[in-house]
Amino acid sequence: MRQRLLREGANELTYEIRGIVKKAVEIEKLGQPIFWENIGDPIQKNKKIPGWIKDIVVKLAQQDDTYSYCHSKGVFSTREFLAKLNNRRGGVQISADDILFFNGLGDAIGKLYQYLIPTSRIIGPSPAYSTHSSAEAAHANTHPLTYKLNPDVNWYPDMEDLYMKVRYNPNIVGILIINPDNPTGMVYPRYILDRFVEIAREFNLFLICDEIYLNVTYNEVTSHALAEYIQEVPGISLKGISKELPWPGSRCGWMEFYNRQVKPEFDKLCTTLENAKMIEVSSTKLPQLAIPLVMSDPRYPEYIRQQNQSIGERSLMIKEILSPVRGIKFNETNGAFYNTIIFEDGVLNFHQYLKIDNPGIRSIVEGWVNENLVQFDQRFVYYLLGAKGVCVVPISSFWSNLLGFRVTLLEEDTQKLQETFTRIRDGLVEYLGSA
Numbered sequence: 439m440r441q442r443l444l445r446e447g448a449n450e451l452t453y454e455i456r457g458i459v460k461k462a463v464e465i466e467k468l469g470q471p472i473f474w475e476n477i478g479d480p481i482q483k484n485k486k487i488p489g490w491i492k493d494i495v496v497k498l499a500q501q502d503d504t505y506s507y508c509h510s511k512g513v514f515s516t517r518e519f520l521a522k523l524n525n526r527r528g529g530v531q532i533s534a535d536d537i538l539f540f541n542g543l544g545d546a547i548g549k550l551y552q553y554l555i556p557t558s559r560i561i562g563p564s565p566a567y568s569t570h571s572s573a574e575a576a577h578a579n580t581h582p583l584t585y586k587l588n589p590d591v592n593w594y595p596d597m598e599d600l601y602m603k604v605r606y607n608p609n610i611v612g613i614l615i616i617n618p619d620n621p622t623g624m625v626y627p628r629y630i631l632d633r634f635v636e637i638a639r640e641f642n643l644f645l646i647c648d649e650i651y652l653n654v655t656y657n658e659v660t661s662h663a664l665a666e667y668i669q670e671v672p673g674i675s676l677k678g679i680s681k682e683l684p685w686p687g688s689r690c691g692w693m694e695f696y697n698r699q700v701k702p703e704f705d706k707l708c709t710t711l712e713n714a715k716m717i718e719v720s721s722t723k724l725p726q727l728a729i730p731l732v733m734s735d736p737r738y739p740e741y742i743r744q745q746n747q748s749i750g751e752r753s754l755m756i757k758e759i760l761s762p763v764r765g766i767k768f769n770e771t772n773g774a775f776y777n778t779i780i781f782e783d784g785v786l787n788f789h790q791y792l793k794i795d796n797p798g799i800r801s802i803v804e805g806w807v808n809e810n811l812v813q814f815d816q817r818f819v820y821y822l823l824g825a826k827g828v829c830v831v832p833i834s835s836f837w838s839n840l841l842g843f844r845v846t847l848l849e850e851d852t853q854k855l856q857e858t859f860t861r862i863r864d865g866l867v868e869y870l871g872s873a
Contacts, residue, residue, distance in 0.1 A: 457835075458819070458831055468796060468799050471827050475845045477846070478681065481684065498724055504724055507720045510718075512539030512720075519729065530668055538708075541722055545689070545691070551577040552577060552714075553707065559610045561584065561610050564837055567648070570616070586599045600613070611643055612645065615645065615664070623775070625661045635671050644673055645671060651775075672700050688725035759862075760862065760863055776844055786815070792821040792826070803824035816832045827861070
């Protein structure tokens, strides 16, 4: 081409959660049934949406005005409903004007980082959710900035690590919190969340909190919303319905702006995001219309309670199967629907393998594991895929120097759940003992 087309940050746009699917499909074509543990789609894992929610969506689809544009910021009545929902928490109070809809949180995250100047950095957790880390790195034309989550302390953030990185990097303008966390499944206690606010206040930063799993908690644990603890610090909450209802195919997410008038530069960022949405005209209308009708229905609280109880029960089943395995670090989860399992230091090497009977599959897997720059946890993931047919995601692909893999807690079929995690357990035992 006459000129170079791509900026340096384009190299950071990776999404192994989907990328591993290409390899799994290749294996599947050779006759290996696949147990999909790579992505958080409850519908794919046999989740059934109740008839009363479907009835609401069907009725909306029969109304002519559902097919028109909505306000660029989102359906006003829905934004008004969500503002009241937030304000009942008793923290920062907002209005409908402080809410901005997008076509899913992926769209919102991309827009958020797109309009920051490249030298303005957002520091986020590691292991990092790929959509955030890739977008932040792409906007900055370099690797993402991260603070550590500690698998030896319930996956809680290393607040000293965060503090020192913020203190000595004046380019950091904001801190990303994911709570409940993806990929670890942890819910942060209030004292940790308050410390985020203290650091933001000391260094004049704003906070971003991805709260897509805010109401997905279990095992007698509840989460704290950003609005409850942010006080006077400016911030943005990222929310949606893809995981809670769940309706991932709706592509419906929104931002809530807190204390936007406190800092002029932060207010400019919020205004820019609003203007960017106006250029696109509006986000998808149907799911926005459904939100207040579903969430205000008297059946909704019990539906969410039962849904979370089921996830909690599955988390305990997975704990019973995997936690006795030697050579891994297993943390019981209490939020979102993931678990990240880490290998103990020194237990992995280049001589480990799993027996694969199918010669075609064995040849493909051996080709993958012998590629340059393949991480130790990727080797395990590839062998697990080829030998046991289970598709998980290596944790090194979440911008982490830890080695492990992420699974979901979503399989509604109890028998299939048992089989999937028994396969993972057997794979771990064989692999760690194969060297």
